[in-house]
Amino acid sequence: MENTITGHTRLIGLFAEPIRHSVSPMIQNTALQALDIDAVYLAFELGEDRLISAIESIRTLEMLGANLSMPHKMAAVPLMDELSEAAKLVGAINTIVNDNGRLIGYTTDGTGFMRSLKDQEIDIIGKKMTIIGAGGAATAIIVQAALDGVKEIAVYNRKDEFFEKVKEKLRYIEAHTSCIIHLHDLANSDELAADVSDSSLLVNATGVGMKPNLAASPIEDFSILRADLPVYDVIYTPRETTLLKEAKARGTKAVNGLGMLLYQGAAAFELWTGKEMPIEKVKPIIENS
Numbered sequence: 001m002e003n004t005i006t007g008h009t010r011l012i013g014l015f016a017e018p019i020r021h022s023v024s025p026m027i028q029n030t031a032l033q034a035l036d037i038d039a040v041y042l043a044f045e046l047g048e049d050r051l052i053s054a055i056e057s058i059r060t061l062e063m064l065g066a067n068l069s070m071p072h073k074m075a076a077v078p079l080m081d082e083l084s085e086a087a088k089l090v091g092a093i094n095t096i097v098n099d100n101g102r103l104i105g106y107t108t109d110g111t112g113f114m115r116s117l118k119d120q121e122i123d124i125i126g127k128k129m130t131i132i133g134a135g136g137a138a139t140a141i142i143v144q145a146a147l148d149g150v151k152e153i154a155v156y157n158r159k160d161e162f163f164e165k166v167k168e169k170l171r172y173i174e175a176h177t178s179c180i181i182h183l184h185d186l187a188n189s190d191e192l193a194a195d196v197s198d199s200s201l202l203v204n205a206t207g208v209g210m211k212p213n214l215a216a217s218p219i220e221d222f223s224i225l226r227a228d229l230p231v232y233d234v235i236y237t238p239r240e241t242t243l244l245k246e247a248k249a250r251g252t253k254a255v256n257g258l259g260m261l262l263y264q265g266a267a268a269f270e271l272w273t274g275k276e277m278p279i280e281k282v283k284p285i286i287e288n289s
């Protein structure tokens, strides 16, 4: 490969632990090279004890910015000079833009989700959706969907020690958007069936269906699925979870989390470079990862 790194080349970082498995460096560098942007994207494996100095290095090294993953998404919030509207509501960030020394925190998971819906020609604006899960991925999706104009979101989560906190968080999001948001116990299958029956999309935003229990599904009664109800699973390994198999068997759109992964990266790329990511160039990297 031809060396294009010069004294002018700018740096974008990825701060997380663990991170060596990530496909993001491959995706972002492919996109940067394809558009002849004089920057490189490198992964730095660092734990909580080095977050503050890593964030400070964005200013010191005049980096374009950074991506953050676990365990830094929430801890970095108070270290920002400014937050996007979605980042404020989610309470977590995955992207930092260095605007001449001012660090602006964004969350692009929700944008990635909404853009992938567009790709799949699934329209939920002004409509209702049901989502299972209320963790990091679910919150990012709920916030962006609410900001983008989804009318109502029914949230189902297991009744664990976080349930009351989740309720509070959803009330906060509801108060700051014009979306109706309600939380239910996932064990309440009658309520779930009723909400799904007038929803235009069902989303799984839990890890249920991943290894080691590939047969598991966040819902047990598949009769609530319908041919005109698209089902979205944020999981991308495996590509087809039990939930998606069941949805597909009913003839509906069954979408995995690869699109969300792709477009959250594309949204970050646009924030750093002001340019649209060349999606067709990076899609094969994600699909083969």
Ligand code: NAD
Residues within 6 Å of the ligand: 109, 132, 133, 134, 135, 136, 137, 138, 157, 158, 160, 186, 205, 206, 207, 208, 210, 218, 234, 235, 236, 257, 258, 260, 261, 262, 264
């Ligand atoms: P998290 O730990 O923040 O939240 C997990 C959620 O799943 C919680 O609501 C929890 O109550 C629920 N849950 C866990 N085990 C459950 C069970 N046995 N039954 C019912 N509910 C259960 O995790 P997260 O960061 O929100 O990630 C969730 C999933 O989303 C993971 O599979 C992750 O890989 C995926 N994800 C995908 C993308 C993407 O780009 N496609 C992005 C982020 C996360």
